[in-house]
Amino acid sequence: MEENSSVSEHILKMSGLHGRLTSLGVELPDNKTTSFKKGKGKKNFKKDGKAVAAPGKPDAGKKKKNGPKPETECFYCKRLGHIGVKRMKKLHTDGLLESLDFESFDTCEPCLMGKMTKTPFSGIMERATDLLEIIHTDVCGPMNVEARGGIRLGKIPDQREPKRGRVCSLEKAMRNYVDRKSGQVVAPEIGREFDSLAEAFEFYNLYSWEIGFDIRYGQSRTNAQKSITVQDIVCGCAGRPKKENTKSVACNCQALIRLHRTNDNGWYIHDFRSEYNHHLASSCGEKLHWPSHRNIDTHNKDIVKHLRSNNIGLTKVFCVIGSFFGSMENVPFNKRSLNYMCKRMNQEAADDDIRKTVELFSELKKNDPMFADSVLVDSDSKIQALMWTNGKSRYQYRMFGDAITFDTTYRTNQYDMPFGLFVGVNHHFQSIILGGVMMRNEKEETFNWAFKEFVSLMGGKAPVTILTGVFCARMTSTQRSESANYMLKNFVHAGASMHMFVKHYQKLQFDRDSEENFAKKKSRLAGTVLKTGLPMERHAGKV
Template sequence: MVNKGASSVIDDDDNHGQEHPYDTDPHEHLEFAPFVGKEFNTEDDAKEYYNNFAYRRGFSIRKGNHYISAKLKNVTMVQYVCSMEGFPNKPANQSAPEKEKTCTRTGCKARFKIRLQEGVWKVSVFEDIHNHPLVTSLAEKQSLRSHRKLDSEGKEYIRDMRAQDIKTANVHKFSGVRHGGTKNLKFKRKDAINEIASQNRKLVGTDVEATLVHFQKKQEKDPEFFYDVEVDDSGRVKNMFWVDGRARRAFQEFGDVVTFDTSYKTNKYSMPLAPFIGVNHHRMPIIFGIAMLRSEEKVSLIWLFQTWVKAMYCKEPRAIITNEDEDSAMRIAIKEAFPNIIHRCCQWHVLRKAGDHFGAIYSIKPGFEDELKRVINRSMTVSEFEKGWRDMVQNYDLGNNRHLKVMYEKRSEWVPAYFRGAFFADMSTTHISESSNSTLKLWTNNYSSMYQFVLQVEKIVEGVWANESDEDMANMKAVPELSSFHLIEKDAHQVYTSKVMSIFKGILKKTQLGEVNEVEKDALYEVAINDHPIIQNWIPETYMIKINKSEELVSCTCKRYEFEGLLCSHAIKVMHHVRMFHLPNRYIMKRWCKDANARTKRSNFERSMEFGSTPELEAIRFATLKPQVMSLLKMASKSSDAFNLLQGILDVAEQQMQEVADEQETLTREIDTSTRIPSQVILDPPISQCKEKRKQPQRFNLQSEAKKPRRCGTCGSNKGGHNSRTCPLKKVHGKKREDDDVDSEKGQDVESDGAYEYEDLSG
């Protein structure tokens, strides 16, 4: 098939004195065709013009030969030809089999030649006659090589879309929507993939450097932004921690209880993400800093805890909740770094692990699961828990169960009865951390670089602050809706946030349960709840409430206020009984009030004017003055007059400051070295090579980083250097030896050898 077009020649040496066998097609519209003598300012302009024409005609171009002038030492002639020009090269060895390929050369004579004359590029030859079919559909034109291109705007659009966790295939589709369909795009899905891959390749070897530069830019915008990096002996990143200024301020109000979780490891370095998470006055999660660790050894954890406390202006939490783990590295690190706080293991993880071991028992012994949860959660005192546990083990004949013994030995680390008197803001599990982890899994994958990982984590943090601001605004506009005639509810509406108020309404509703019995007038009362209108098979409960009406003091044996910060229904029921109708101020915890974060949202200048000297105030004042001082230094460096002027001002200021501050540090000190990029070059951490390890979040061995010998899946042995495929026992009908023990961690742990005695910790 022959496609006829226009042919015009000005160079005799290029025409070879022959006429073209194809006449001009009268039906072909060549409005945009170049012509001999057309001028262009640059070679690129000429190439772009011819390529645009080729797109309309339906063929692809490539650069042909060119000529370099010996006199001018530059290119003076360039020829562009059709991509089908020439013929395929024949293999040197005809006898060797050649892989079949689609023919891409047909000897097409179409060409476009330009020459440099007097500083202008002019068309000297233009031939538009093709001996192959031309592409007519837009969908096929975008596949032509010279027309598949991404401009700077398209590349930026692809990067922005991918940064929002939109898959590459969808990026291509969304781009097509903007241009009326993918058929109108000049790039294909593969080009978008290549663009994203090229961006990832730029981070190879400079991942940490890009991350630290990003932190430095963040610090310029937010003077309270804090980060620190620890490197190993080879100069590679070992641990990294960062936190924004708002989180540091929020910790001063809501940092009484935090959860710490290291179970999320999805990045190409398999470094665990370790966030410190608490709850704000809206009962919503708030992130108090994020770390990435190479390992979970005691040394690394202690470094992280000490760095975190430093970032929080040397303030420590009152309690910390971690995942339940048999390894002691976490416990030891917390004990050494925080000797004065309460450490609690996540109850949810303990019960989930118990479900893996007790699956058979739950089926064989009906009622055991409910009884286990009742003893754990409904025991108000340690002695009550001890008695309930003994009765449960005896009634269900589980005195020999191995895992039940392990749970009992660690009871003081996770059973609520041992923490009734400590404040935990009703955070008994690390579900909040896991919720953030599940969200992060949607934004990252096993091959995310550190820089990309940090950017995605920051999106989650920004979402946290946005949610808090939305709730603050909603609380300002909220109109109280009373569900009862209690004056206590009216008092609570004025101070508590909407989320806390919804919980408090549930507490008020429960005051209808039970009866009040006077034990000692105006001093001691008993609330007995013998039945429940909704819950069947209700187990009677009794609570003792101490009260002092004159001093507005009240306490209950359930210790809900001590644990959660809200008065329990039993205490409020007795308050109504003795005619105490208002909510005492001493039982309104500020962290649950609407204005709990008012100080957090104040400007740095307002907080700098506060009286006193604390690590927080010192850091805020330093951050507030730093931009102004740096501006003066830049102006003073422009000339000797400005330098001398500032020098004189500083001498006077230093003398006056010394008189005021005496032994205080001068405000002209350098910025803390922990918040600067280290002077030495920091290398990227080693990339994890084990794909199986990076598929799902896994735990590191907290005892050591040493590699343990892998056990054979058939015989269970870790000796001999064999595995399940080369195991000698596999040849014997694939059965294990009878004397091999079944790993209790993988199967159902019903019973173990020998009973165990219970140690009474109630005293």
């Protein structure tokens, strides 16, 4: 750059535009010039005719001061490209930057403006599948507005509020069928509304029953608040089999109804497809084997639950249900469905069985202060044996505990554990239940523990005889144990869990107490019948 030349002139000359503009008669401004002289290790600059010191060099005769001048507080920050105080301190530590007075630095506003970032959006992003289905911005997040079809993008209730005078879809369909008098009773159509997904599923399920196919829930779409906005209910044969040469019923059937949300949090049919590519069931018995048509309603579930809890067999339960409907053909489900439901009930009862058993023992102790139990555990804290008895049995043992029998022939429970029953005989020649023990094995040490704990629970009094031969009460020990085994089978159903076994054992105990009370009443009110008439017999009859 030439001395005493204009800065703008120099720039134009460098770009080749100065000559062209001059030839066109354009007057170029010449109000700012810069001059400089070369010296030894020193450069003097002149700006607009005034001498300017080199950047970073203090004037001669003045004391050196660390940091920028007051009129240029952000000089070093600008010089280094707003790298920040931390990085300038690191450069100073590395010896690349002269000593600075960092504490005198003011806040650099360009640094703050340049480093500002937007607040991150923590919501869940989704790709829209319909026009204006999802509207969101990175600043505001998801907007709780209505899109096309009445879809709300915020939290949506699962069903809409009931309204007086609103007619349900099933009633509308039946009224329409009366007017048509042809076709299906339940016919899906686009625009039909429902209060909930469950109502829509039941409606479409009735239609599938008439046609002869199965349905299930398909794909769904949710918004940013995890509320379902679109739900497909598809044919049971939808999809493709995972591998070839399989028994899968999946054949890529396209039949479905697609549900969207209404403005009042309900549902309506947005799309309906009725094309099937598989065989349709024709008979009632064939339709009952589809999964969606073998559901058992709540009323029948309660009946089955009570019957099964009282040790009623599966076949008898199905016959009882059939008597309610008039005949077996009118039962709305099959025996296979009933069997599956009973297995699921047993599985639910077996969940957390030990905790339920402990809670049941606590309840029995609260109702009967004389109730006692004992547990044998192994080195891994697993239960090996469980024994219990109640106050009535302990009292009867003091009266009739001289001769008892013990047998473990009964083992019909969920864990296939032998159940030992201590049985005695009262003065009415009736079997009395003195206690029970459930064991995981029939080893010698387990039996030793069972006998010792039984004596301990009975107050420390050991029986005089544990009979294995002829029983004094007109019955052998085998007959006595078989009788107890028969009584247990009447009350405890096969596959019972541990806590359910204890509950059914209490029913057996109540049954035996009831029989004893009847014998007491009869012996006290009725006269004693003497067989021989001997004085000893007459004396015994008065005692």
